[in-house]
Amino acid sequence: MTVTENNEAIDGAERVRRRGDDSAVLRLSEADAAMIGADPDAADDERVLLNMGPSHPSTHGVLRLMLEMEGETILRSKPVVGYLHTGMEKQAEQLTFLQGCTNVTRMDYASPLFTELAFSLATEKLLGIEVPERAVWIRMLMCELNRMSSHLLFMATNGMDLGAVSMMIYGWREREEVLRFFEKVTGLRMNHNYIRPGGVAADLPDGWQADVERLLELISPRLEEYDILMTGQPIWRERLQGVGVLNADEALALSATGPILRSTGYAWDLRRDEPYLAYPEVDFDVIVGSYGDSFDRYAIRLNEIRESMRIVEQILDRMPTGDYRVQDKKVTPPPRVRIDQSMEALIHHFKIFTEGFKVPEGEAYAAVESPRGELGIYMVSDGSATPYRMHVRGPSYINLQTMPHLMQGGLIADGVAIISSVDPIMGEVDR
Amino acid sequence: MGDEAEVAAETMQEVVAPAATRYGMIDAGGGVLHAVADTYLEGCAEARADGFGQLIDLTAVDYLTYGAPRNLPAAVEAERFEVVTQLINHSTRERIRIRTQVNADEPVLPTLFDLWPGAENLEREVYDMFGIEFTDHPDMSRVLMPEEWVGHPLRKDYAIGSIPVQFKAASDER
DSSP states (O other): HHHHHHHHHHHSSSSHHOSSSTSSSSOOOHHHHHHHOOOTTTTSEEEEEEEOOOOOSSTTTOOEEEEEETTTTTEEEEEOOOTTTOOOOHHHHHHHHHHHHHTTTTTTSSSSSHHHHHHHHHHHHHTOOOOOOOHHHHHHHHHHHHHHHHHHHHHHHHHHHHHHHHHHHHHHHHHHHHHHHHHHHOEEEEEEEEEEEEEEESOTTTTEEEEEEEHHHHHHHHHHHHHIITOOOOOHHHHHHHHSSSOEEEEEHHTOTTTHTTTTTTTOOHHHSOOTGGGGSSSSOOOOOOOOOOHHHHHHHHHHHHHHHHHHHHHHHHHHOSSSSSOOTTTTTOHHHHHHHHHHHHHHHHHHHHTOOOOSSEEEEEEEEEEEEEEEEEEEEEESSSSEEEEOOOOOOOGGHHHHHHHHBBHHHHHHHHHHOOOOOOHHHHH | OOHHHHHHHHHHHHHHHGGGGTEEEEESTTTTTEHHHHHHHHHHHHHTTTOOEEEEEEEEEETTTOOOOOOOOOOOOSSSSEEEEEEEEETTTTTEEEEEEESSSSSSHHHHHHOOTTTHHHHHHHHHHOOOETTOTOOOSSSSOOOTSSTTTSOOOOOOOOOOOOTTOSSSSO
């Protein structure tokens, strides 16, 4: 086919296009793998099929890898996923647009607000409503804080996977501070259901500025400590530099987004390139790497925490006043006090929460830059109160495709560093 | 005044009418293109050559029980399945969404693997959830459901139900 020939000429992604045995992806079914294992004559070469996971401490939840090894070298690998599959896309077809956020927030449990945001943006696109300015800025504040907490979690797990066990405790400690603020605002540490179609569930509590300022003051020097503990440390660099290398063409060909794409030196960040919310109004830098290795992916995330803090500082100064949700009676329930005063308000409240609101028919796609890459929701409505179809473009699921290519030719110990640097969240991979 | 409006209407028609196809697919405006199985792969290859360097998403919709009008262009014949492919052009920051009609009796489409290897797991998921097969795909197998699973859960005629799970340690006396 001429298409393939052209591709080889125009980009440097030949390696990821291979189909045969020279590909990094082990395309082997469970049944065939079992047969190879059962056949004593099969092992006439030095190759071994090794199973890693699904419950291995360094495989981040329930990721399972089927590895073809020669000695300690990984030749081919296959991420086996689906252990957490609970049919959340099917379930979304049963839940109203108002209930939908409670479902999607459970996908990427490390950055739940981003999925809520993408869901709300897609619904708002279909509804044709625009949310008030304060709601936009609250969404931005919460998402940037969530990016910080998600990357702090990465710092913790990445440290743990590489043997820097104290880092695990430090990362969790700082993340917990962010989650404490989330708990104050949304009532929950995770799975917030805070960003909803039409705005956010509640206004920020009194004294939120002081809380956020305290948080920024606390985390900023801690990041300097991480630099001392890890960034400049020879053992840390030795473990990550040059491990799991991908070039920009390969990352693009594999549909990778987020820190994995940016680590190759390709500056693509939806906040800057396809701005949503009020990102054009704040200053921040898109962090890119230059080698596309695990160290770059680590450094990008560390510096993205700093950039998020920069954005949060600007939001603190510029948070507008006004409504925190749209005053459109079709999608917004009446304020709590009105329910005590008026029968109509009570009925209105009851109707919205039992039947939901109808969304005009059509299809829409909304994408946000989550800590893991482009997180998009494709929504089809048939004019009823529940989505006809809701699809999530999960960055973890798609970025997982880079893993075999990152691992090929590496040692199994590097494999652990690579799994960690891809930072998959299995709740969103499996959905 | 009236003349101006007429002229404006005419120019608008002129602008809209010739832009009806793009990469051999029907352009519905707003970045949405409509394709059929025959024009799908070639159209995608043309789009790629034109700068749409990254496949961002690929999914499907089962329109079996869709109650509302489908809102398709007149030239497009509605089928039960629709595969939705999203491409992005990073240099112009443009996105297109290709909606491809797929026949229910023969749910087959060519794979995009050779254009974008990132299609591999997305197409596997569509196969797993909808039973749409992608020809020439390097590994057309289930990805989220167990390999021996029967049925395709995101089809609209796949019933939502529950399977009673017996808790083995429970005693019968209650």
